[in-house]
Amino acid sequence: NAGVTQTPKFQVLKTGQSMTLQCAQDMNHNSMYWYRQDPGMGLRLIYYSASEGTTDKGEVPNGYNVSRLNKREFSLRLESAAPSQTSVYFCASSEKRGRDFNSPLHFGNGTRLTVT
Amino acid sequence: ELKVEQNPLFLSMQEGKNYTIYCNYSTTSDRLYWYRQDPGKSLESLFVLLSNGAVKQEGRLMASLDTKARLSTLHITAAVHDLSATYFCAVEWVGGSQGNLIFGKGTKLSVKP
Numbered sequence: 001n002a003g004v005t006q007t008p009k010f011q012v013l014k015t016g017q018s019m020t021l022q023c024a025q026d027m028n029h030n031s032m033y034w035y036r037q038d039p040g041m042g043l044r045l046i047y048y049s050a051s052e053g054t055t056d057k058g059e060v061p062n063g064y065n066v067s068r069l070n071k072r073e074f075s076l077r078l079e080s081a082a083p084s085q086t087s088v089y090f091c092a093s094s095e096k097r098g099r100d101f102n103s104p105l106h107f108g109n110g111t112r113l114t115v116t
Numbered sequence: 117e118l119k120v121e122q123n124p125l126f127l128s129m130q131e132g133k134n135y136t137i138y139c140n141y142s143t144t145s146d147r148l149y150w151y152r153q154d155p156g157k158s159l160e161s162l163f164v165l166l167s168n169g170a171v172k173q174e175g176r177l178m179a180s181l182d183t184k185a186r187l188s189t190l191h192i193t194a195a196v197h198d199l200s201a202t203y204f205c206a207v208e209w210v211g212g213s214q215g216n217l218i219f220g221k222g223t224k225l226s227v228k229p
Contacts (some may be wrong), residue, residue: 033216041221044219045216045218107158107159
């Protein structure tokens with residue numbers, strides 16, 4: 001059971017380049033998330049998708065776009081990378097969230113991105 | 117806006133000792149999660165706490181939730197080296213259109229012989 005799979009694992013970009021981080025889950029989860037983790041900052045939510053066909057901004061959405069391609073896949077795009085986007089990016093998924101749903105998030109292994 | 121504060125941020129313990137990590141949050145929530153992260157690895161779910169007074173235990177770790185005080189604790193009993201990791205609490209923010217998890221900055225635990 002693969003769980004949440006992220007690609008690539010590592011990436012180095014130059015300022016201004018673009019790239020897409022891919023995420024897929026095989027747990028039939030409704031909700032998917034993108035977080036970034038920076039030293040001393042914990043995890044901060046970039047975007048999330050409550051269900052297929054919907055996406056919403058999180059705490060730090062500027063400079064990013066997302067696509068919920070289908071129920072399994074949720075991609076994160078950096079259109080013009082900046083050094084401030086150097087971080088470790090985690091994709092996560094969970095069952096449907098809301099008042100009556102409360103499952104934990106399942107995380108992928110992360111993508112370590114460096115922007116020079 | 118929901119803020120989540122953990123303390124301490126760094127904790128160096130000797131094997132066999134007990135200690136507690138604290139997680140305070142700023143607005144009403146009755147759902148709190150604890151995660152563990154090993155260096156260079158992903159986050160692993162440890163506990164899900166869903167109501168006031170909830171207590172969960174797994175091995176040497178015990179988590180509790182006091183929603184009135186907006187406080188959760190993660191208690192470590194007789195620490196062993198294998199518990200060395202970073203521990204995050206995350207609080208579900210139900211103020212928006214759906215619940216989202218807001219994470220604390222993490223507590224880096226180092227257990228030494």
